[in-house]
Amino acid sequence: MQPCRICNNSENNTEYLVNEMLFGTREKFKYFKCGKxxxxxxxxxxxxMSHYYPPEYNAFNKKSKYRNKSSLIRNKLRHIWKKAYIDRHMMPNKLLINFLGKPGLPEWIIRTGITTNSRILDIGCGDGSLLFQMREMGFKNLTGVDRYINFENVQYKRIKFFNKDISALSYSAKPAFDLVMLHHSFEHMRGQFETLNHIKNLLSDHGSVVIRIPVVPSFAWRKYGTNWFALDAPRHFFLHTEHSMQLVAEKTGFTIMNRYCDASPQTLWASEQYTKNIPFMDDRSLRFGLDKSIFTKKDLEGFVAKAQELNKSQDGDTACFILKKK
Ligand SMILES: [Zn+2]
Incomplete structure (x- = not known):
């Protein structure tokens, strides 16, 4: 049997056949779970792989329709509040935060302790939407790389974008970053060890790496099996366990400082759709609204509550790992 690419074990591996269901081509791909x-x-x-990343793929990463639409002014004020919190080590901000409290921010921003002056690299940045949001929060030094972006090496709204592999980036620029982040891109990469080795060369000595990925075992994997949305065959090459992530980190000179679950309701409802043979990009998918979908508003609320409960019990199907150099 084929050896595991992480620990080299070839005993007691279990095989699975998984359909492509994001676009619904239903092409079959063999997966296996390492017995060790x-x-x-x-x-x-x-x-x-370019065939599996058509132009519509980036559209899939766009924000869901179910976000609150708040006014421009309210948005602006919220960004000022976030910026003050991120730079709360500075005196006027400290007072403001004592008064206003903590704004809603992604946990990884809080846990890595980055400031708006931190040098940040987003690997697999897609259309750059996260970097644009971070720019609005006041982050000044932002770079994005993605092999599948349509724009060439450009600077847009003072964010640098590179349409190349990170291995090429390390040879051309050699900048030191304080934060290297991979939001749902690590699972798409062929060389897990090679990727972290490249990142090590790009990272400052006290810098952090944020890796957000789908994980097993988790409630959604146990419940939906090969219909689990986050398998996303054939784009997701690796679905790690905490142990296999530890092996990759250790072998490349990193320590996992922090791990928490950050599953979204989307993986639950999309997996539910896959069990009923409805692809994610199908007209009937909740992706395009409730009208034609198989779900009610109440179902949707149920998925939101379930995702929250799973994250609390650390059984969510996506997790964030924060790594530092040993
Ligand atoms: Zn293994």
């Missing part, structure tokens, strides 16, 4: 480290991985990585 538990990492679930694709058996054969297709040579040319």
């Amino acid at each position: 480290c538990g990492c679930l991985q694709i058996a054969h990585m297709p040579m040319d």
